[in-house]
Amino acid sequence: MTKKQHLYGLDLVRFGSAFLVLLFHLSTFGSASPSYITTMDERAFGWLGWVGAGGWVGVEVFFVISGFVIAASAEKATARDFIVKRGIRVFPALWICSLIALSVQLAWGMPLAEGANAFFRSAILSPQGPYIDGVVWTLVLEAVFYVYVAALILIGARLGRPLLDAGGLLLGGVSAVFIAGYLIASGMNLPIADTLHRFPFKVALLWHGVFFALGMLIRKAARTRLSAYEFGAVGLFTLFCLAEITSRALKGYEVVGGNLYEVPLALGIWLAAMGVIIASVFRSEFIARHFGAPWVKKTGLMTYPLYLNHFAFGMCLTPWLAAYIPYGPLLFVAVVAIVLAAAWAIMSGPEAWLQTVGRKALIRRKAQVVRFPEETDLPHAA
Incomplete structure (x- = not known):
């Protein structure tokens, strides 16, 4: 990639990944009341079956995109400017x-004190839940990644040399060692294997560091030639990304039941997404000629509010509409249409306004502004 070119392919991958997560959650929503893990006869859209079964892997796709985008954003930024711009990007839609999640759950009977506490934890991205929405945990991981990158920028500035590339390799290497340790413990049926699945290990990026690191390496490959050592790291991190996905699919099968076809399905989705990401980066001009339309950019921008707003809102919306629309496919179309319309409205209205206010208040006018066309990301979130 020899010049700056908006990566329309990433916009499409973002939206596709968010829609997969939407399908995954819809396939488990209850039809009588807001609920998530339900038996098949209680599900409003249980007929989605395998279509939504592996959709959760969209989160792992987001983490790779985030590694790429954040590496690009951090290359010529100060630590302060990097954190400020990330905050302006993340917090408006999150709040x-x-x-919205608080409002719909209070309407369904959630105690006010419980909802207020969960809302506050979500609003500040507390490393300790519970959160007002089931997807906020991925934003907590993103925030930890941002802090890590900001630290690399700050330390690199003090030392007089960039540390992003080395920091990405370190993050991926530590994560790969952790996943390898888990696989050994799990294979030997050691009790510690279950402990390693607890949330603090995710917050420490030990489970998902390989995804962020892989995205950072893809960004470096777009900027310059990778060394043989870095090509080896790409292969190693990819292997452990596949191991994490397999582990998560098998853990879900063990805990909540399911079908083992989720493993090849999730792996296939993730590998296909990686292919599109690589094509988006290294064939950006070709993709721009065929998909370079304003609506593609808008679709990329609405991905973040779609991801954030679909879970609690969709979970409460589904049983409410089910009382009026008994026909499953029509109910599905109605829920999806409303969730997509809400995401578009958030992106076009209050999110854009709050971001403008934040930029005017927090971004220093005299600072050099380095804009990357890829900065319309997340999530990563997921």
């Missing part, structure tokens, strides 16, 4: 969607 809006968290408020």
Whole structure:
């Protein structure tokens, strides 16, 4: 990639990944009341079956995209400017969607004190839940990654040399060692294997560091030639990304039941997404000629509020509409249409306004502004 070119392919991958996560959650929503893990006869859209079964892997796709985008954003930024711009990007939609999630759950009977506490934890991205919405945990991981990158920028500035590339390799290497340790413990049926699945290990990026690191390496490959050592790291991190996905699919099968076809399905989705990401980066001009339309950019921008707003809002919306629309496919179309319309409205209205206010208040006018066309990301979130 020899010049700056908006990566329309990443916009499409973002939206596709968010829609997969939407399908995954819809396939488990209850039809009588807001609920998530339900038996098949209680599900409003249980007929989605395998279509939504592996959709959760969209989160792992987001983490790779985030590694790429954040590496690009951090290359010529100060630590302060990097954190400020990330905050302006992340918090407006998070606050809006968290408020929506709080409102719909209070309407369904959630105690006010419980909802207020969960809302506050979500609004500040507390490393300790519970959160007002089931997807906020991925934003917590993103925030930890941002802090890590900001630290690399700050330390690199003090030392007089960039540390992003080395920091990405370190993050991926530590994560790969952790996953390898888990696989050994799990294979030997050691009790510690279950402990390693607890949330603090995710917050420490030990489970998902390989995804962020892989995205950072893809960004470096777009900027310059990778060394043989770095090509080896790409292969190693990819292997452990596949191991994490397999482990998560098998853990879900063990805990909540399911079908083992989720393993090849999730792996296939993730590998296909990686192919599109690589094509988006290294064939950006070709993709721009065929998909370079304004609506593609808008679709990329609405991905973040779609991801944040679909879970709690969709979970409460589904049983409410089910009382009026008994026909399953029509109910599905109605829920998806409303969730997509809400994401578009959030992106076009209050999110954009709050981001403008944040930029005017927090971004220093005299600072050099380095804009990367890829900065319309997340999530990563997921």
